[in-house]
Amino acid sequence: MATILEESGFNPNQKLNIVGTNPVKQDGLDKVTGRAKFGADAFLPGMLFGKILRSPHAHANIKSIDTSAAEALPGVKSVITSADFPSIPQGTGAGDMTRNVMAVEKALYDGHPIAAVSATSEAIAKRAVKLIKVDYEVLPHVIDPLDAMKPDAPILHDYMRTKGDDEAPDVPTNVTEKMVTSIGDVAAGFAAADVIVEHDYDSKPMHQGYIEPQGCIADYSEDGQIELWCCTQAPFVYRDRLTAILKLDSSKINVMQSELGGGFGGKTGFYAEPLAILLSKKAHAPVKMTLTRNEVFRGTGPVSGTNSTIKMGCTKDGRIVAAEANLVFQTGPYTGSMYFNAQNAMFTRYDLENVHVVSREVVSNRPKVNSFRAPCVPQIVFGVEGVVEEMARKIGMDPIDFRLK
Template sequence: MATILEDSKFNPDQKLKVVGTNPVKHDGPDKVTGRAKFGADMYLPGMLFGKILRSPHAHAILKSIDTSAAEALPGVNAVATRDDFPELQAGTPGGDLSRNIMAREKVLYDGHPVAAVAATSESIARRALKLIKVEYEILPHVIDPVEAMQPGAPILHSHLRTKGVEGAQDTPTNVVERLVCEMGDVEKGFAAADFIVEGEYDSKPMHQSYIEPQGCVASASQDGQIELYCCTQGIHVFRDRIGEILKIDSAKIRVSQSEMGGGFGGKTSPYAEPVAAVLSRKSARPVKIVLTRNEVFRCTGPVSATKSKIKMGCTKDGKITAAQADLVFQTGAFTGSMFFNGPWAMFTRYALDNIHTVACEVVSNRPKVNAFRAPCVPQIVFGVEALVSEMANKVGMDQIDFRLKNAAKEGDTTVFGQTFERIGFVETLEAAKQTDHYKSKLPEGWGRGVSTGFWFNRDGDTTGSLTITPGGSVTIMVGTSDVAGSRISLSMMAAEELGVPVEKVRAILSDTAMMGNNRVTAGSRTTYSAGMVIVDSARQAIAEMCRRAAEIWGVPVEGVEFVDGAVHPSSSNVGEFEPMSIAEIAAKTSVSHGAISGHTEMNVTGAGPGFGVHLVDCEVDRGTGRVDIKRYTVIEDAGKAIHPLQVEGQYQGGAIQGVGWALNEEYIYGEDGRLQNPGFLDYRIPVASDVPMVDTVIVEVPNPRHPYGLRGVGEVPVTPTLGAVGNAIGDAIGIRPTSLPMSPPKILKLLKDAGLNTN
């Protein structure tokens, strides 16, 4: 049987009953009553509490670790250090992960784990940590990525040589990779330009700042099996990577997922989970580790700091002729920033013939960066959209018209080699132009910014199953995680396929033993990919129900069809039979061929790219440099909104995360290389009173590859935000900021230097 990837394209004529409505999500009632179990909410009999000792130094040789006093403390059941982790080759993915989880030769950032204990209480575990003696040989450190690239900078990894550079390299470097992306001929493109604009931009790391710190319980048994309960964006990835670094067969590790209190990319890789597993093996008891907020800031996440130098040119009638960029991405102590997303996505909203970018990924003495909604894209788009706005102004065109004139369309080829199928950027821009917001007159003294954003949207390995109960209701199971309500969206698609009310469908998240491999729940892939899998499973179940009915009726299977939740004879020629509902067929499974189900594994393809436009009005206090966001509208193509309220929530949440990053969020380091603001008091994410309501417009240009036309919506809403806020500030004060975050001291300085500050 062909799978849905080949034979089930989007059908524009279907009449939808469930998709597009807003039922209460399955996980909702437990979450409003406190019943929902998150990572830290699991308690097992005999459980110990684990705590991790962390380096106070940004860069040091780990000379010795003496754990004897800690081991002797009553109540301490296990102590773990580097000696409890198999030595994997440095510079390999496993070697890097292992060294990030427990430092081996050196500590590479403030907060790098050096030892861990498991004790009968948290208080004893904390006391035990103080008894561990660690001898460090402190080395010079480097925080800033550009400084890390200079000759003579402190070297983090002696084995590192730059990928993408021709010729032999004798000396170690901090530059992991140099990536050139190009199409056409930029020199020719700039020669054809009437206006050339350029700028230099920089950004600091921001943290995903999920409100739930990572929490897990590991339970190892004497036969080598490990059960791990944790909050994760990828149960299978956690299983496989933990297996890799602890040299345990994957099948012996069973990872179950808790509810997840926010991830945004930051829970795609393990931190404390393998440590808990090691402590549990050593103590033969379950071990729980919950990170503190301080640990979350110092050791998990954040996103890449960047420097970018961007140049663009256009003709006087507003056609962009060339775009060029030099980009630096800080990846923290280990590679893995996914920096290639930056050069691939930065100009991709526009149909350009001539592009040349050089991007470098650089290690420095900071925590290894992790994914965050559209990794490495928003902070680069910040600069691109400054220049696009500047070009529109130079040409004298309306901001949206300028972008429309250059907008990418179906058939355009991108710098990363994809030729777009049907995309909705033009429709999104046109919808933005029609909003009340854009048409409204800007109040005196405010500024208005426009920016656009793009994300590829991902797909990939996905598994799912669907079972019909004897009573005719439906259980679905997926191996993906639910980061923001995918269970209800998947249930809605199953209900639509089966012609049953969504209340009849219940979605369950599997553990690693129940389902085959899944890619991480990230990249805006899950509702799309798991949706494909669940629709396919539903169609398998429908085919089976048709076969059962044909057998009961004694007619050929071609003579039956499934319509509106029941099997009917496909014509009167087949015979006169009363339609059989799902419940009627399901009630007979014990006298036919057993349960009816569908089960699908798929390497899903066909995720439709997403585009968005953000409109921001702001007011700038010219005495203090403080920026007040007054009005915000997100316009974005969802392909098809399965659950519109959830899609709006993605748009709104993404926008406000971006506002925080644009205005205040940053990692601040002292001269000693220590993080100065590892807490929510000084790492300033937006609070409710900081922001306005966020209006949304859901544009629906169906993805031709999906039965309901959906596109991912998780990442796009962050990509334009920094650019939009920057452009709004630029419009308000006449100077476009180039450095993120655009915090009050920086804005006041811009105002003062231009003589524009007032009381």
């Protein structure tokens, strides 16, 4: 190992400025004294409390929603459904974002928001949500991406066609996109290989597991100015996306970032925030919404689940001569898995002349996926490194030397 470090130019005896020291944590004092304010800590005078009605079905047509009993409950100040959002065509970025935070015509996963309520207390808001009557037509659902690709699979979106696949028939599909990367002659590369290793790898959708559930307060003032306090990793992304789905000028929305109790990429997408804004607009008062842990797992985005077949070949002297992969990424009901990160990164550590990779992104009746620390890459790189490790052992070479060759 010392030889590797020396060859890299690293001097283990050099004096470092940060590594090996104990720097003072900039926000440490505020956190240990309780001064730090997280998403659920914000408070405004006259604040109301918001709650969400979620679908109990993974896939269902919404035939009707009756909110009259909830609106009549004393203490309830506003009730919203998808009808309160601007109409944006589905299949567009803003249209899909709108339909993800509030179901339009169809519930596409268990936990999909159907309606939301604001009231003078959290208890009243919870009671009001239970009074909303929804008539569902339950549909067959699919949660496994490989099952979703089968000819007889339930179709989530009649408009969906596979982007990037000119050979696909012009019929509804659950495959959103296909991406192909091809370099050199893979068949010739495998023909020259002394050892070929091929394996299948599966990974399930995994939540970021941040300790702090999403929380926010929205205040929609009478002059149309919106103040939003929330725990987000991306306040300017929130602002721009909120202006898109609410059809507002960006100067009308001020997003204020609270302390963050973990995010890992999972707080780059919003969930309760648009609902709180529209509830506040209707109620003419600030609205606070804090998700429960159950809601976090049912209604926010994990990282994509994957199915991959990875095949690589090498010569006896440790030279990798070919690599091939077939990748499938589960994205929830709407596109957004960032599968291209894995496609572009999976083989970049190796000097390869013959590569062929095919990726497909597939919708299913699960919550829409979100980022999680290099989204989609670790799941696929794990498989690549497993194949590389086995190739090295099959030719009797040290796995580290094999990788450095």
